[in-house]
Amino acid sequence: MNTLFAAVIPYWGQSLLRVLGGLVAVLLPAGTIVYLFLFKMMSFMQSRLGPMEAGPYGSLQLVAEVGKWLQKEDIQPTNADKPVFKMAPIIVLMSTFLLVVVVPFGPDAWFTDLETGIFYALAVSSISVLGILMAGWSSANKYSLLGGLRAAGQLIAYELPMVLAVMGVVIQAGTMNLQQIVVAQNAGSMFGIDTFGNPYVITQFVGFIVFMIAIQAELTQAPFDMPIAESELVSGYMTEYSGFRFLIFFIGEFATAGVFAMIASTLFLGGWGVPFSWFGWTSMDSVANWMNVVGPLVVFTKMMVLTFLIMWVRFTYPRFREDQLQRFAWKVLIPVSLANIMLTAVLKVVF
Amino acid sequence: MAQVPGFIKGLGITFGTMMRTFKNGANTVQYPHEKEAPPVRARGVIALHQDNCTSCMLCSRSCPDWCIYIEAHKELAPPRREGGKPRQVNLLDRFDIDYALCMYCGICVEVCPFDALFWSPEYEYSEPNITDMLHDKTKLSEWMETVPEAPALEVGADKKKK
Amino acid sequence: MTILNDPVSAKLGNRQQLSYIASQAADARLNVELETEGMTLNIGPQHPATHGTLRIIARLDGEQVVWAEPSCGYMHRGYEKLTEVRTFPQVTSLINRIDWLGSFANEVPFILAAEKLMNVEAPPRAQWIRTILFELSRIANVSLFLGDLGVQLGAITPVFLAFRDREYVLNLIESATGGRFHPNFDRIGGLKDDLPAGWIDETKVVMKKLRNFCDEIETLLFGNEIFQSRTRGIGVIPRDVALQYGLSGANLRASGVDWDLRRDQTIPLAYDKVDFKVWTHPDGDSFARCWVRLQETREATKIVDQLLDGIPSGPVMAKVPKIIKVPEGEAWVSTENPLGEMGYYVVSRGDLGPFRVKIRSASFNNISITPWLLRGVYVPDIITILASLYFILGDIDR
Numbered sequence: 001m002n003t004l005f006a007a008v009i010p011y012w013g014q015s016l017l018r019v020l021g022g023l024v025a026v027l028l029p030a031g032t033i034v035y036l037f038l039f040k041m042m043s044f045m046q047s048r049l050g051p052m053e054a055g056p057y058g059s060l061q062l063v064a065e066v067g068k069w070l071q072k073e074d075i076q077p078t079n080a081d082k083p084v085f086k087m088a089p090i091i092v093l094m095s096t097f098l099l100v101v102v103v104p105f106g107p108d109a110w111f112t113d114l115e116t117g118i119f120y121a122l123a124v125s126s127i128s129v130l131g132i133l134m135a136g137w138s139s140a141n142k143y144s145l146l147g148g149l150r151a152a153g154q155l156i157a158y159e160l161p162m163v164l165a166v167m168g169v170v171i172q173a174g175t176m177n178l179q180q181i182v183v184a185q186n187a188g189s190m191f192g193i194d195t196f197g198n199p200y201v202i203t204q205f206v207g208f209i210v211f212m213i214a215i216q217a218e219l220t221q222a223p224f225d226m227p228i229a230e231s232e233l234v235s236g237y238m239t240e241y242s243g244f245r246f247l248i249f250f251i252g253e254f255a256t257a258g259v260f261a262m263i264a265s266t267l268f269l270g271g272w273g274v275p276f277s278w279f280g281w282t283s284m285d286s287v288a289n290w291m292n293v294v295g296p297l298v299v300f301t302k303m304m305v306l307t308f309l310i311m312w313v314r315f316t317y318p319r320f321r322e323d324q325l326q327r328f329a330w331k332v333l334i335p336v337s338l339a340n341i342m343l344t345a346v347l348k349v350v351f
Numbered sequence: 352m353a354q355v356p357g358f359i360k361g362l363g364i365t366f367g368t369m370m371r372t373f374k375n376g377a378n379t380v381q382y383p384h385e386k387e388a389p390p391v392r393a394r395g396v397i398a399l400h401q402d403n404c405t406s407c408m409l410c411s412r413s414c415p416d417w418c419i420y421i422e423a424h425k426e427l428a429p430p431r432r433e434g435g436k437p438r439q440v441n442l443l444d445r446f447d448i449d450y451a452l453c454m455y456c457g458i459c460v461e462v463c464p465f466d467a468l469f470w471s472p473e474y475e476y477s478e479p480n481i482t483d484m485l486h487d488k489t490k491l492s493e494w495m496e497t498v499p500e501a502p503a504l505e506v507g508a509d510k511k512k513k
Numbered sequence: 514m515t516i517l518n519d520p521v522s523a524k525l526g527n528r529q530q531l532s533y534i535a536s537q538a539a540d541a542r543l544n545v546e547l548e549t550e551g552m553t554l555n556i557g558p559q560h561p562a563t564h565g566t567l568r569i570i571a572r573l574d575g576e577q578v579v580w581a582e583p584s585c586g587y588m589h590r591g592y593e594k595l596t597e598v599r600t601f602p603q604v605t606s607l608i609n610r611i612d613w614l615g616s617f618a619n620e621v622p623f624i625l626a627a628e629k630l631m632n633v634e635a636p637p638r639a640q641w642i643r644t645i646l647f648e649l650s651r652i653a654n655v656s657l658f659l660g661d662l663g664v665q666l667g668a669i670t671p672v673f674l675a676f677r678d679r680e681y682v683l684n685l686i687e688s689a690t691g692g693r694f695h696p697n698f699d700r701i702g703g704l705k706d707d708l709p710a711g712w713i714d715e716t717k718v719v720m721k722k723l724r725n726f727c728d729e730i731e732t733l734l735f736g737n738e739i740f741q742s743r744t745r746g747i748g749v750i751p752r753d754v755a756l757q758y759g760l761s762g763a764n765l766r767a768s769g770v771d772w773d774l775r776r777d778q779t780i781p782l783a784y785d786k787v788d789f790k791v792w793t794h795p796d797g798d799s800f801a802r803c804w805v806r807l808q809e810t811r812e813a814t815k816i817v818d819q820l821l822d823g824i825p826s827g828p829v830m831a832k833v834p835k836i837i838k839v840p841e842g843e844a845w846v847s848t849e850n851p852l853g854e855m856g857y858y859v860v861s862r863g864d865l866g867p868f869r870v871k872i873r874s875a876s877f878n879n880i881s882i883t884p885w886l887l888r889g890v891y892v893p894d895i896i897t898i899l900a901s902l903y904f905i906l907g908d909i910d911r
């Protein structure tokens with residue numbers, strides 16, 4: 001596969017393109033999310049306009065903010081565990097980059113096409129826990145420590161419902177390859193009607209809800225933002241970070257939101273594809289080549305819709321308490337997703 | 352009838368506010384580009400009508416944090432009527448208000464027996480240097496142009512009181 | 514069983530007992546299971562939840578508070594001493610900085626005390642306008658609390674809605690008094706000036722907006738299941754304990770004590786002319802305190818509406834000498850301020866200024882319960898409890 005590049009570009013060129021593509025796939029959504037949702041949507045929900053001065057309608061605000069953060073002094077607490085302190089934000093951001101690797105953007109536009117793509121994605125997403133725990137521990141600050149411990153407990157607890165929610169999709173699609181999951185959704189038919197394909201958001205609605213709640217918690221967005229909890233823990237594990245390191249955490253937060261939304265859209269909304277029956281395609285091989293260009297835009301649109309949901313919830317709800325969150329994960333989400341798996345498995349066998 | 356859960360209604364509130372902001376614009380004002388007019392009574396800055404001031408020092412003494420500085424000297428002025436005795440008048444040498452100290456309580460304006468001090472709603476006089484917040488008598492007199500008419504009173508107010 | 518024999522819970526009402534037992538039982542269970550080395554956490558003086566410079570020293574066991582102590586005084590400005598070197602008219606310009614969110618309400622009890630000593634009474638029109646402004650400052654104060662509550666619990670939107678609608682009230686106060694935050698409008702014997710034309714109609718429109726804001730907050734925050742689970746059963750103050758610690762205002766009424774100085778004492782304000790309900794709640798937990806404040810804001814808008822309809826005409830200033838000398842004597846007047854009971858004990862020796870002023874501010878007494886209340890709660894609940902107790906730093910430290 002990857003016929004588009006393989007014939008003409010040497011291997012190092014491909015690698016370079018992939019790195020650039022990865023940067024674009026992570027940073028472009030992150031910037032858009034920050035501007036569109038964090039700056040503008042939040043402001044509009046609070047009946048104000050948000051940043052208006054930098055660029056037209058404040059569109060260059062993020063650039064200005066990055067410039068500001070880059071100028072700031074890089075402060076490290078005296079008692080901090082310096083190497084760990086410096087490494088932590090990079091690990092957090094790294095997990096985002098590792099995640100985007102498996103997201104397919106078109107029939108040939110992908111970075112890697114792992115057979116166990118979703119398995120890999122779930123595995124690397126938990127690396128960020130490590131970074132957060134490192135940040136919390138090495139800061140030599142009690143608030144950071146509390147934040148880091150809360151984050152670790154929360155992220156591990158919500159990993160499980162996320163995996164279980166994905167399980168339903170995997171059972172229904174019969175594959176762990178994200179590319180195949182996309183094809184299965186777009187080429188399939190629902191109740192005999194194949195106009196809309198078979199986006200799993202409908203058949204796996206419970207799984208979708210559980211997955212969205214779980215990624216909300218994974219991203220530490222309100223109502224699950226106790227690790228940061230600015231009114232209790234000042235800024236949680238990020239308290240002692242300033243300047244560029246804080247910027248990495250900040251970008252990492254929203255980039256991860258974007259990437260998780262991409263994965264959710266791949267799993268539940270049909271990813272890069274449009275229903276194949278619209279253009280008379282039947283399988284992966286017959287998909288037109290222009291889908292490689294349109295596909296990323298389709299993913300981007302679906303990602304934006306899901307991020308809107310994430311952010312909307314974030315700006316509306318107060319946060320849970322740590323024990324309530326754990327209770328919610330173990331007593332509600334996990335049983336629900338287990339039941340969902342069971343039902344899916346039964347139905348899969350029946351039909 | 353099943354009740355809509357509270358967390359769904361909450362989402363409705365934020366979405367509604369967003370739509371209202373799209374349609375009717377925000378409640379905020381983009382300050383340097385557009386400005387809100389402060390109310391007529393707003394206590395922005397104190398203006399000095401120099402001719403009325405007799406340097407009686409009442410304002411300076413009644414100021415709760417003593418931020419008004421007055422210096423004056425006595426002079427003989429020509430008599431009002433032909434053949435009268437020359438009058439003694441107080442001439443103002445210095446009338447400073449230190450706005451870095453001022454609490455904007457308005458007591459000085461109130462106690463002034465000769466209507467020499469007025470409130471003006473102007474508020475844009477911040478300075479990068481704190482010593483520039485000390486307004487001298489020429490600067491205070493310049494504010495006189497911005498002093499508005501006192502507003503009409505609400506129904507039922509005692510008209511006789513001046 | 515030990516909890517059921519607890520001397521505090523034995524004397525409680527049914528609902529308070531249930532929520533008190535539930536919260537204590539959860540804590541006791543956890544204490545037995547997880548015995549770890551303690552950690553002392555300094556919340557403040559610079560901390561986002563202490564809106565100002567309150568410092569709370571908490572000894573933690575895990576995330577659970579074993580012992581807590583508020584340490585105040587970081588913003589002490591010495592108002593009681595400052596008033597001794599000011600004349601009576603100057604004092605009001607200082608003391609409206611005590612509780613800076615409801616400034617006008619701070620002036621009223623002092624002026625009433627001075628009037629009591631001088632044996633003058635403000636004309637009826639002045640009393641009505643005083644009451645209206647008093648309630649407006651209550652609305653401005655408590656509506657910000659309702660928004661700030663959201664921020665403390667992690668919801669960002671309510672505080673902006675609160676700032677949006679409080680702005681209308683502040684505009685009203687500014688157009689009437691000239692001061693947005695520090696009106697300094699009250700004088701011994703009446704008011705500085707009458708209301709400007711058109712103010713009454715404007716106020717009625719704003720009161721409608723404020724009621725709408727209360728509905729919005731009720732849906733957005735109070736109706737939210739997460740908010741309820743965060744506040745219900747958290748920080749239960751039983752009736753007896755509330756009385757023992759001298760709580761006042763909404764904190765006391767949320768514990769089921771029906772006590773409101775607006776209704777329960779005769780002071781020369783127009784409260785006896787209006788018909789209003791004093792809201793109480795039987796639970797005494799954080800939710801009850803927030804809920805009582807929400808209802809009080811609604812009730813205040815109704816009080817203002819009723820008062821606006823019946824302002825008597827006449828002068829706003831009684832006959833007082835130009836230079837005010839308060840005769841020798843002592844007077845104590847307290848009113849139901851936005852935060853609770855606020856009172857001034859004024860001692861005069863017949864001079865231009867007071868000889869001694871003792872200020873009883875509500876927040877100082879309200880936070881004195883925190884060592885009792887914070888024992889055994891989790892770190893997130895410290896914030897909930899502090900937010901629901903609602904203090905203002907200027908009011909604690911004076």
